[in-house]
Amino acid sequence: MKKLLNTVYVTTEGAALKKDGENLVAEIEGSEKARVPLHMVASVVTFGPIFVSPALIGTCAERGITIALMDRIGRFQARIEGPVSGNVLLRRAQYRTADDAVDVVRSIVLGKLANQRAVIRRGLRDYGDEMAAPVRDALERASDRIEMILRRVQVKDDSIDLLRGAEGEAATLYFGVFNHLIRSPDATLHWTGRSRRPPLDPMNALLSFLYTLLTHDCRSACEAVGLDPAVGFLHRDRPGRPSLALDLMEELRAPLADRLALSLVNRRQLRAGDFRQMDNGAVLLTDEARKTVLTAWQERKKEERLHPFLNEKAPFGLVPYLQAQMLARHLRGDIEAYPPWFWS
Amino acid sequence: MGAEEDAIPLSALQHAVYCLRQAALIHLERLWVANRFTAEGDVLHAVADKGGARRARGVRRVMSLPLASARLNLIGTADLVEFIPGPAGEVAFPVEYKRGKPKLHRADEVQLCAQALCLEEMTGQPVPEGALFYAHTKRRVTVPFDTELRALTQNAAQSLADILASRITPAPTAHKSRCRACSLHEACRPETYARPVLAWRDQMLARSLKDISE
Numbered sequence: 001m002k003k004l005l006n007t008v009y010v011t012t013e014g015a016a017l018k019k020d021g022e023n024l025v026a027e028i029e030g031s032e033k034a035r036v037p038l039h040m041v042a043s044v045v046t047f048g049p050i051f052v053s054p055a056l057i058g059t060c061a062e063r064g065i066t067i068a069l070m071d072r073i074g075r076f077q078a079r080i081e082g083p084v085s086g087n088v089l090l091r092r093a094q095y096r097t098a099d100d101a102v103d104v105v106r107s108i109v110l111g112k113l114a115n116q117r118a119v120i121r122r123g124l125r126d127y128g129d130e131m132a133a134p135v136r137d138a139l140e141r142a143s144d145r146i147e148m149i150l151r152r153v154q155v156k157d158d159s160i161d162l163l164r165g166a167e168g169e170a171a172t173l174y175f176g177v178f179n180h181l182i183r184s185p186d187a188t189l190h191w192t193g194r195s196r197r198p199p200l201d202p203m204n205a206l207l208s209f210l211y212t213l214l215t216h217d218c219r220s221a222c223e224a225v226g227l228d229p230a231v232g233f234l235h236r237d238r239p240g241r242p243s244l245a246l247d248l249m250e251e252l253r254a255p256l257a258d259r260l261a262l263s264l265v266n267r268r269q270l271r272a273g274d275f276r277q278m279d280n281g282a283v284l285l286t287d288e289a290r291k292t293v294l295t296a297w298q299e300r301k302k303e304e305r306l307h308p309f310l311n312e313k314a315p316f317g318l319v320p321y322l323q324a325q326m327l328a329r330h331l332r333g334d335i336e337a338y339p340p341w342f343w344s
Numbered sequence: 345m346g347a348e349e350d351a352i353p354l355s356a357l358q359h360a361v362y363c364l365r366q367a368a369l370i371h372l373e374r375l376w377v378a379n380r381f382t383a384e385g386d387v388l389h390a391v392a393d394k395g396g397a398r399r400a401r402g403v404r405r406v407m408s409l410p411l412a413s414a415r416l417n418l419i420g421t422a423d424l425v426e427f428i429p430g431p432a433g434e435v436a437f438p439v440e441y442k443r444g445k446p447k448l449h450r451a452d453e454v455q456l457c458a459q460a461l462c463l464e465e466m467t468g469q470p471v472p473e474g475a476l477f478y479a480h481t482k483r484r485v486t487v488p489f490d491t492e493l494r495a496l497t498q499n500a501a502q503s504l505a506d507i508l509a510s511r512i513t514p515a516p517t518a519h520k521s522r523c524r525a526c527s528l529h530e531a532c533r534p535e536t537y538a539r540p541v542l543a544w545r546d547q548m549l550a551r552s553l554k555d556i557s558e
Binding site (some may be wrong): 002087089107110114117119147150155185226308309310324326329330332333334335336337338339340342344 | 372373374375468511512513530531533535536537538539540542544545546548549552554
């Protein structure tokens with residue numbers, strides 16, 4: 001099994017990243033704060049004004065370590081990549097399939113819906129007994145309705161637009177009951193519906209931040225197996241959008257990002273004070289809270305699960321890579337369909 | 345004819361004999377995963393790749409000799425070719441350096457034989473035998489280029505040419521033991537090849553809906 005290597009996240013403004021021999025070194029105000037051997041690093045993600053030395057950029061490009069630059073609030077700015085690893089036949093197959101991708105999209109949507117439903121079921125299983133009857137009923141109803149959509153997607157929906165519609169319907173149901181999965185007594189942490197660009201409340205700020213991290217990992221996974229991250233199946237092409245990375249992410253959002261957000265809030269590792277509101281209404285994580293999230297994210301990625309299709313144990317962090325690989329093998333004709341990743 | 349960039353590298357033949365899928369993953373899909381074995385091979389070849397010629401006991405030794413065959417559309421480099429004086433002029437004797445020890449399969453012999461076919465085409469003289477030098481045993485194994493080995497080599501070249509032309513990556517080898525030692529195992533995922541995904545997907549969904557609902 002491929003080794004899960006580290007992603008180095010740098011959030012301290014004014015930090016400097018340099019190469020020293022075979023190591024990546026982080027300095028703050030001229031003194032060394034961290035040192036990581038480069039052979040243990042898969043990618044580097046910086047937030048805000050961070051200096052990255054030319055020598056480090058060169059070495060990372062050469063070794064396939066990607067560097068992603070985010071702005072202070074975690075919005076993607078740029079990415080530095082070495083020569084694209086070339087499997088031109090795979091990319092051609094990807095482009096051809098993208099024009100008629102019902103099959104791949106069906107797998108993605110099935111995986112996404114099953115996993116959203118599993119997150120609701122998990123909430124019921126863990127806290128159902130403590131819930132008021134109407135709350136429990138609401139969760140049961142959402143779960144049942146997502147199940148109905150799932151069955152329809154499985155046998156009936158036969159156009160990409162129908163599949164996109166099904167995905168949207170399920171998302172409305174899922175986020176419609178998401179608040180019931182939040183156990184924190186903190187009223188400011190309650191769910192008021194999905195908002196992005198900018199996120200308007202703490203839960204949305206947290207989800208957006210986690211989705212950014214997951215997008216980065218999915219995008220790197222596409223690159224690693226030679227897929228073009230910009231050409232998607234479920235997501236329509238749009239210049240600058242990593243559509244395939246977003247496709248790959250769909251089945252992983254609920255179990256990887258949403259569940260982590262819920263557990264951070266439910267275990268009170270994050271509280272109202274960990275968020276601040278800007279003048280435009282946008283809500284952001286504080287620097288300290290961001291570190292808490294990044295640490296939890298890294299830990300989550302190390303947790304091992306049985307990969308349902310490969311029947312092998314794999315850390316969560318490798319799932320995007322394994323799924324990208326399965327997609328690539330499907331596009332090259334090895335297997336008849338893309339096997340979704342079912343969380344259980 | 346065959347444009348030069350379409351020529352098949354000699355080293356691909358040993359992959360083709362070992363497993364046609366492995367050859368396709370490397371030469372068609374450009375997936376290559378370095379591991380200890382390939383790294384050792386690289387070190388070994390760095391020694392042989394110094395190039396140049398020298399003479400020992402009347403034998404002319406040429407290192408890193410470029411080779412090609414227009415007939416088989418092959419191109420590559422011989423680690424070492426010895427030109428041994430004989431009554432009818434020099435006789436070429438290719439020597440290939442290999443890590444490890446002699447193997448049960450004939451991939452190394454095929455690669456060497458392909459060099460001989462190139463040399464015959466280039467010099468117009470017969471090349472009756474060559475040798476494989478194994479780093480582990482530090483011994484040369486003499487390989488006669490008999491009819492059987494020549495046929496095996498030409499078949500490997502043809503199968504590989506067909507695959508590169510079709511652009512379809514074939515099924516994994518039936519020899520499971522070869523998969524275990526293969527450096528491309530993880531990129532290849534032979535155990536998933538041709539697995540029925542749709543039936544599996546339905547089964548997983550049924551289980552997911554049943555398990556959690558009750």
